[in-house]
Structures are given as structure tokens and as C-alpha cells.
Amino acid sequence: MSDQFPTREKIAAFRQEHLGRLFLRAHRAFSERALLKFQEREYDWLRPMHLTLIAQIDLDGTNVTSLASRIGVTKQAVSQMLDELESRGYVERTVDPANRRAAIVTFTEAGVRLLHDAYQIKQEIEAEYIAVLGEDGFNQLRSLLVKLLESIE
Amino acid sequence: MSDQFPTREKIAAFRQEHLGRLFLRAHRAFSERALLKFQEREYDWLRPMHLTLIAQIDLDGTNVTSLASRIGVTKQAVSQMLDELESRGYVERTVDPANRRAAIVTFTEAGVRLLHDAYQIKQEIEAEYIAVLGEDGFNQLRSLLVKLLESIE
DNA sequence: TTGTATGGTAAAGTAGCTTGACGATTCTGT
DNA sequence: ACAGAATCGTCAAGCTACTTTACCATACAA
Secondary structure, rough: OOOOOOOOOHHHHHHHOOOOOHHHHHHHHHHHHHHHHHHHOOOOOOHHHHHHOOOOOOOOEHHHHHHHHHHHHOOHHHHHHHHHHHHHOEEEEEEOOOOOOOOEEEEEEHHHHHHHHHHHHHHHHHHHHHHHHHHHHHEEEEEEEHHHHHHOO | OOOOOOOHHHHHHHHHHHHEEEEEEEEHHHHHHHHHHHHHHHOOOOOOOHHHHHHOOOOEEEEEEHHHHHHOOHHHHHHHHHHHHHHHEEEEEEEEEOOOOOOEEEEOOHHHHHHHHHHHHHHHHHHEEEEEEEHHHHHHHHHHHHHHHHHHO
């Protein structure tokens, strides 16, 4: 009976504790902390999707279609985000000489600086996590997540 | 030098491995799996935010303002979602006799069934995760997440 | 009993996408 | 060699899930 008609207690547990919500809360906490740190460094225009996009641009350049498929949105959405990043001076679009339909997106100097700042911010946040969980706990958490994702994705 | 000017390798690691992205991927995987299972049970209209909202409605009723603050959106947004849930017959709004400004949102019978289905789906997905990580690994993952969130949120 | 706070809704505005349509370039088959 | 199909990117319009602004109804406080 209890599986077909869960008790109020079970429902309460479902609401607060289930892994899906824990993942969401963890992601939000990380993302908000990161965005705050970016703001402190005067990247106040940055939104999460910018970071997702920037993380997928290779140092030697990537085309729009590849970026779109890597981050799971349309080429048009990527193109719009690139307009903003380009107008702010963080990336450039150049014509691919090997395929003149394609645009190669590369970082400007300011873009590389942004990437370095992102790396540092990631390090700072992970250091905060290590302070909470210990080095072992942190590594365990990461390897459990990787193991899980390898299997379920 | 290496901290101020991370190498290409470090940047590559930042892109793929950092905990923020792992949390995001884990949440997406869970959410997509859950939504698929809801679709199989003919809740094809359900979107993630509906689940977030439903999970915050107490069995003995909750008002709109509380729901809004719990899920972190405006009262108007909650009101709009409730319109849809109400039109589909899963929740009801009644006037709070103790405070006639307030609306008490409660589940209908269909709403309680939905809650039970949600509980079962959660159980199914967690069983899949246990199959991958083992019972110990699963419990470790959950307790590490809880410990982390208690400290950083 | 009058001002102020609170609970909720309605309507309009907005951000961040998608879809549809298209031009430019490249590939493919004959 | 070249017609037809595929690929790369962009523009414009549309959509969805919110927010902002404005407001009414009720409750509280001086």
C-alpha cells in the first residue's frame, strides 16, 4: 500500500530532499556565487548563458554551428549572444578562409582576460567547497557526479 | 605565474570539469528523465516549473504569496501558473475565511494523484541512480550535497 | 476613520530563446 | 562542367515564461 499511496511524510520527503532538487540548488548556488564574483570584477553585464557560451569557444576559434550544438541552442541564439560579446569587445568573427560560408569566432585580448578571470573564480569557489567538505569529500563528490553522468546522460 | 596566467590545459579543464557544470548537467539529466516519465503517464503538458510549484503546495493549502517566495518568482507568475493548474483541475483556490484577502491553494483529487505519481517517478529515477552508484555511493552523494548546501546557501 | 500595509489579479512589457525565410558558399552526382 | 542539394550564417517575426506597473479589496494601526 505504501508505494501506491505514499504517506504525507513520504510526500514531504519528496519535496525537500530528492536528488533532482539538490542538483538544482547546488547549481544555482554555484552560479549565483560565480555571477557575484564576476560583478565584483566589473563584468556586471554577464549572464549565465554568456559563461556557457564562452566556455565552448576554443582558443583557436570555433564556428557558430559547433557552438550551437555544444550548448544546445539554435545557431540564431548563438549569433545573438555573439553580437553582444562582439560589441563589448570580447570576441571577433572572421571569415574562415577554408570555408567562406563559416565564421570563426575567436577571443580578443579582453576575451582571454575574461577567460582567465573565469578560471580564477572557479578556483575560488571550489576552494570554498573544499573548506566545507574537505579535499576527500570534494573529490568524492566530483567523482560520484562524473560516474553518474557518464552512465545516465 | 600559473595562477595569474593559467595554461591552455587549465582553461580546458575549467570548461569541462568544474563543479558548476556538473551540477547543471546532473540537474538537466534528472529533469529530462522525470519529464519523460510524466509524459508516459500522460502529463504531457507538465513543464519543470509546474513541478517546482506543485512541490511547494502544502496538503492543507498554501497562499499565493508564500508560494511565490518559496519558489523565488513574483506572485503574478505564481498566479498565472495556478490559472493553468486550476483550469486542468489539479488545484483549487478558495478564500481564506481568516483573511479574506488571501486565497488558499489546495490540491484536488487529481492533484493528489499527480503528487503520488511524482513520488513514484522520483523513486524510479533514484533506483536507476542506485543501480549505477551502489547504495553507498548514492547515499554518499546525497549527504555530500546536503552538507555542501547547508553551508553555502 | 484615515492612512498604510498586505494579498491578489490584470494588463503590458521584456529577455531569451525558437521558427521560418533567405542569401552565400560548397559539395555531389552525372 | 554544372544543376541540384546541402551547409553556414543572419534577419525578422513569433513565442514563452517570466517581470513591472497599476490597481482593487481587505486588514491593520494610530
